[in-house]
Amino acid sequence: MVSLGTWLRSRALWSGACLVALLPLxxxxxxxxxxxxxxxxxxxxxxxTLETVHPEANPAKTVxxxxxxxxxxxxxxxTRKKDSDMHPCGDxxxxxxxxxxxxxxxxxxxxxKLEHGxxxxxxxxxxxxHRVKGTxxxxxxxxxxxxxxxxxxxxxxxHAQEARDWTHGAHGKRVGGWEGDRTLLSCTVCxxxxxxxxxxxKAEEPPPVRRGLPRQDTNPHEPLPVWERHGAQGPVTx
Amino acid sequence: xSDHDQHDDAPDRARRRFLQRVGTVAAAAAAAPASEGAWxxxxxEDALGEFFQDNYRRMTPEEVKEAIGRIERRAKRLxxxxxxxxxxxxxxxxxxxxxINVSKCRGYRxxxxxxxxxxxxxxxxxxxxxxxxxxxxxxxxxxxxxxxxDQVPVEGxxxxxxxxxxxxxxxxxxxxxxxATWKEPDGVVVVDYDWCIGCxxxxxxxxxxxxxxxxxxxxxxxxxxxPKTHYLGNRPRQAGSVEKCHFCLQRTRVGKLPACQExxxxxxxVFGNLLDPESExxxxxxxxxxxxxxxxxxxxxxxxxxxxx
Numbered sequence: 001m002v003s004l005g006t007w008l009r010s011r012a013l014w015s016g017a018c019l020v021a022l023l024p025l026x027x028x029x030x031x032x033x034x035x036x037x038x039x040x041x042x043x044x045x046x047x048x049t050l051e052t053v054h055p056e057a058n059p060a061k062t063v064x065x066x067x068x069x070x071x072x073x074x075x076x077x078x079t080r081k082k083d084s085d086m087h088p089c090g091d092x093x094x095x096x097x098x099x100x101x102x103x104x105x106x107x108x109x110x111x112x113k114l115e116h117g118x119x120x121x122x123x124x125x126x127x128x129x130h131r132v133k134g135t136x137x138x139x140x141x142x143x144x145x146x147x148x149x150x151x152x153x154x155x156x157x158x159h160a161q162e163a164r165d166w167t168h169g170a171h172g173k174r175v176g177g178w179e180g181d182r183t184l185l186s187c188t189v190c191x192x193x194x195x196x197x198x199x200x201x202k203a204e205e206p207p208p209v210r211r212g213l214p215r216q217d218t219n220p221h222e223p224l225p226v227w228e229r230h231g232a233q234g235p236v237t238x
Numbered sequence: 239x240s241d242h243d244q245h246d247d248a249p250d251r252a253r254r255r256f257l258q259r260v261g262t263v264a265a266a267a268a269a270a271p272a273s274e275g276a277w278x279x280x281x282x283e284d285a286l287g288e289f290f291q292d293n294y295r296r297m298t299p300e301e302v303k304e305a306i307g308r309i310e311r312r313a314k315r316l317x318x319x320x321x322x323x324x325x326x327x328x329x330x331x332x333x334x335x336x337x338i339n340v341s342k343c344r345g346y347r348x349x350x351x352x353x354x355x356x357x358x359x360x361x362x363x364x365x366x367x368x369x370x371x372x373x374x375x376x377x378x379x380x381x382x383x384x385x386x387x388d389q390v391p392v393e394g395x396x397x398x399x400x401x402x403x404x405x406x407x408x409x410x411x412x413x414x415x416x417x418a419t420w421k422e423p424d425g426v427v428v429v430d431y432d433w434c435i436g437c438x439x440x441x442x443x444x445x446x447x448x449x450x451x452x453x454x455x456x457x458x459x460x461x462x463x464x465p466k467t468h469y470l471g472n473r474p475r476q477a478g479s480v481e482k483c484h485f486c487l488q489r490t491r492v493g494k495l496p497a498c499q500e501x502x503x504x505x506x507x508v509f510g511n512l513l514d515p516e517s518e519x520x521x522x523x524x525x526x527x528x529x530x531x532x533x534x535x536x537x538x539x540x541x542x543x544x545x546x547x
Contacts, residue, residue: 073516169518170339170526170544173505177493178517190505198504203387204347207364 068156072167075182078175079149080189093132115195129154129193155187279315284308293417294430294469305432306469313474317458321465323473326491328424334485334540335425335512336496337522338399341546342506345370345390345397352501353401356486357472358464360456365483366401366498367447378531401498402427402448402483403531403539413443419480425512425540426485428470436478445532446539449482485509512540 102125105112114124131137131145138146138154146153156163165171166184173190176183187193277285287308292301306323313321350366357365369381373396381398391397408427411419418433419440441449455477467473468488475481486496490509499507510519519542522528526544533539 165546168521168525169508169510170522171505171546173499173502174495174508174518175500176495178490178495178510179493182518185505190503198344200344200389200391201346203345203390204351206347206384206387207350207367208362209384 068160068163069167072164073182075167075184077149077152077184077186078189079151079186113195115197116193149186151193152187155193280312284311288432291432293433295417295420302469309469309473313463317460317463317474319460319463319465321463321467321473324466324468324471324488324491326468326487328422328426329491331511331513333425333512334404334490335510335519335523335542336404336485336540337508337519337526337528337542337544339506339508339546340396340398340543342504343368343397343399344504345385345387345392345395346503347387348501348503349399349498349507352497353483355462356464356489356497357484358456358458358462358467358474359481360452360458360475362457363450363452363481365448365450365481366399369398369400370395371398372396398543399498400446400448400531401541402485403446403537403541404483404485406538406540407536409443409445409535409537410440410449413439415439422470424491426487427482428484428487429479429481430470431473431475431479431481434479436480438480440480445535445537449480451480452477 104110116124128141129138131139138148138151140146140154141157152163152166162171166187169182169184172187173185174182175185191198276282280288287304291297291305291308294302297305302325306325309323310321313319345368347368350364350368353359353365354361359365367383369378369383370385370392371377371381373394376398385392385395404425404427406421406425408419408421411421411427415437416433416435418435419427419429421427436451438449438451441447441451452475456475458474463474464472466488468484468491471484471487486494486498490496496507496509499509508518508522510517512519514520522544523542527547528542528544530539530542
């Protein structure tokens with residue numbers, strides 16, 4: 001039930017995102033120039049301050065007629081450690097001119113996979129989110145420059161409902177304390193941006209049974225619920 | 239007459255046997271604990287102080303201070319650990335509330351582990367039970383909290399963590415015959431572990447199976463003890479007392495977040511002040527479809543569940 005709902009909603013978001021995505025693809029697809037770097041950087045308050053939120057940073061999508069960050073209470077953002085160190089694109093791409101067209105990547109990027117919604121299906125491309133020149137910053141669909149610390153603005157362009165919930169505290173995670181200034185983990189702390197889906201993993205140990213009782217069989221192929229194992233009698237129905 | 243004599247003689251013999259046994263036990267008791275001192279390792283003052291210790295709510299601040307000293311010395315004696323027992327009062331204008339996003343919970347049980355480490359739980363008990371349910375079902379009769387943790391989430395299942403719901407109308411408080419459990423002004427239902435007589439009526443009264451009982455001396459390795467404790471929170475307990483989730487009073491009353499919220503890797507847990515209209519929990523309550531467990535029994539939990547819809 002839950003997964004179906006999530007799936008349907010993501011389909012809706014994706015189709016919306018697809019339309020928006022085609023515009024910048026068309027722009028960078030002709031490979032003329034990096035139009036983003038020619039524009040002056042938008043005056044954006046320094047990241048990781050309480051002023052990070054500003055409603056006029058208005059992405060394409062809205063929820064109930066409101067932009068994701070509209071009326072949001074102030075917050076600070078904890079960004080992922082060394083995010084910019086992990087993406088030193090500028091080290092090579094300042095010198096090397098890139099082919100902007102979506103294509104199968106060649107060495108040394110042939111092992112890189114985009115598995116982010118439509119990204120993996122050729123709809124998105126590196127330069128949907130990344131700036132081509134410079135130290136490898138980010139940009140919005142509307143070619144507004146962003147640093148890696150403002151990555152949540154990129155995500156909010158499509159995931160508007162999540163972004164709205166995140167700014168208000170119903171999605172994501174607050175750290176530090178429950179009162180006073182709000183400090184939130186940025187999207188990319190939990191979701192790897194190129195492959196945001198989380199894999200199943202091992203859980204912590206099941207609880208021990210009460211002292212004196214036999215240890216429960218934790219065989220994953222055990223079809224019986226716990227109250228029917230070890231010859232225990234189920235609830236009396238007669 | 240002889241009949242009367244015979245009749246009198248029987249209890250006399252029984253009394254003599256009983257006194258003999260008492261003598262034996264007393265001799266054994268005197269001999270055995272010689273290594274740990276006459277009062278089980280305590281001073282006579284501590285032993286008497288523990289015996290005459292009052293209910294927390296009736297103690298004067300000086301008596302609380304003395305009791306805290308005894309608890310700290312007891313922890314040092316039993317576990318060899320220096321703990322500090324706090325006594326932070328409820329914050330004015332604060333009522334704590336909790337919400338869990340069941341769409342986000344993936345059954346990792348990280349909250350359960352963190353809760354145990356934070357709250358000095360005996361290794362054989364846990365405050366949080368993560369229930370595994372069929373997707374689309376909230377039938378708690380069929381819930382499984384012993385599910386193996388090899389690979390979660392399991393296809394077709396969803397997970398609902400259940401812990402003390404901090405009811406506003408708590409049936410456990412009504413059931414306690416000695417007033418050892420009560421609701422604090424910040425909404426948290428707490429237990430005076432020393433005043434608890436271990437009758438477990440509260441456990442029978444709780445519709446959420448949120449209380450646990452120390453059947454034996456708590457199994458607490460010294461290296462696992464969290465030395466930052468609270469009188470009504472995570473201080474080491476003793477055999478025969480009932481305990482439960484207390485929203486990490488030792489943390490939340492100084493502005494920190496509960497251990498389970500900090501440990502949750504999916505951000506499914508939202509904690510905050512219900513009286514603050516700007517708080518995150520209030521946003522969840524006002525903008526999400528929320529539900530509470532067993533609302534029909536009228537316990538008014540301050541613990542909500544919501545979904546990403």
